[in-house]
Amino acid sequence: MLELNEKIKEHFRDPHNVGEIEDPEGMGAINNPVCGDTTKIYLRIKDGFIEDAKFLSFGCAVTIASASVLTEKIKGKEISKLLVGKDEEIVKRLISLIENELGEIPPIKLHCPPATVQVFLESIARQKESTFFLFQNFNF
Numbered sequence: 001m002l003e004l005n006e007k008i009k010e011h012f013r014d015p016h017n018v019g020e021i022e023d024p025e026g027m028g029a030i031n032n033p034v035c036g037d038t039t040k041i042y043l044r045i046k047d048g049f050i051e052d053a054k055f056l057s058f059g060c061a062v063t064i065a066s067a068s069v070l071t072e073k074i075k076g077k078e079i080s081k082l083l084v085g086k087d088e089e090i091v092k093r094l095i096s097l098i099e100n101e102l103g104e105i106p107p108i109k110l111h112c113p114p115a116t117v118q119v120f121l122e123s124i125a126r127q128k129e130s131t132f133f134l135f136q137n138f139n140f
Helices: 006-013 061-074 087-102 112-136
Strands: 026-031 038-046 049-058
Touching: 006 061, 006 087, 026 112, 038 061, 038 112, 049 061, 061 087, 061 112, 087 112
Parallel strands: none
Antiparallel strands: 026 038, 038 049
């Protein structure tokens, strides 16, 4: 049987920020090809800050714990500060936010935090696309 530490179990049993945001400014989703887990992240963004973040997930304990931690860590943060650096640096930093909080993750589950980060980055990209689309189609 797979052994999980108490922090992972805590976030799995009582995950933070579960739910949807109606008309979110950002939303991303993934069907993880490694394990089949599904996660969606919804963002409420105002003036460049993440006002609220919620998630829905049908997945394992580590996937749910990863989404719980990430949504908690990004709330109230300025998007531009979360995305400072090269792509690889950003991804590593965001994965570290999850891993540092959760502690040791079983090697067979190490794909879960990167998948959660991918969903978050997709939700940001979609938010930026919709903002760009609005300005692109506006007649000045």
